[in-house]
Amino acid sequence: MDIATLLLNRSLAGQDRAEFETRVRGLEDLGFSGIAMPDSQSLFPELYVHLTVMAMATERVNIWPATTNPLTRHPVVSASSIAAVDQVAGDGPDGKGRVWFNLGSGDSAVYNLGLKGARLAETRAYIEAMKSLYATGEAQWQGNQIRLTWPTRPVPIYLTAEGPKTLQLAGELADGVLVGNGMQPEIVEDALENIAIGARRAGRDPAEVDVWWFVKWNMDDNKQRAIDEARMTLTASANHAFRFTLEGKHIPDEYKDAIVELQRRYVFAEHEATGSEMSNAQIVDELGLTDYLAERFMICGPEQDFVDKLTMLNDLGVSKVLMAFFGETDADGKHQRLGRDVMSLLPV
16 A cells, blocks of 8 residues: 655744654655645644755655645645745656645635635636646636746646545546545445546546545554544544535434534634643534544554554555544654554555
8 A cells, every 4th residue: 555644743943843854754764655734824834835845855755735725825826836846856766746736625724714615616716727827827717817837847736525526526627636534435435436427527537536545543552542632633524524515425314413513613723733621622522423433534543453444445445545643642653653563564
């Protein structure tokens, strides 16, 4: 399997930057194929500064946002920014570019500005504009002619998707897709079929779409402790993946009312903040959703749980996984265990 990882980093000042660069190089040395960073200006330092630091600190790994959005940056700004990172990163050992662009509807980056996530039509228009900018240097955007003249090659465009319509849009337009709606077999099969529907609608071979799965994780010999540390991100997953509609997302009826209440109570100012005292960490327990969401969105427990779940995904046709650590303790040590004790046992 192809395993990438997602990092959260809250400072690039002085020694913090040096430590971040050391972490990035260490992940590359462990064999991770890529490193992704979130775009949430209200919670973390600027995405494209992070990506540039990563590009300069590494030689092999792929580098990408997970995930930016269509609302906080004009498409020319995004296309230019990621193309600049692509120039800094250069090609990997395979002779191909190491940088991708990854777009979603928007989560904490937009809701902390008082906005709401982009609708499907906005996302489609944004992707079409970026593709046209790379192909011709021009595009139409909100009734205006826009231009981008300097990039020498396109940057691949990925789409983070959960619902059927967004998955189909990814299959239709994107170079790749990051699927974030869970790991149960019926969810995986349905998502892959929706991607294929979109691809065939556009006259594409579904195999042309580079499919990645988004899996959150926390490794601990005590599985319940691993889940308890990650409760805040279970709340975040339910709030985001089930946004706009619950239909077509394989949610058991007994959980639907609780999920609607979770979304009503979600605190965006605490997005992905650790600590049992946080409201977002308490909501899932109060609503009786912890075990269901942990099983759907995360791998929590000892190494063998990781091998079993990732092998199951591989058997279902998922060979590329973005692993996002969410816990409160020993992040570097747990990444070491994942790289050393799990990745070596996965299908090649």
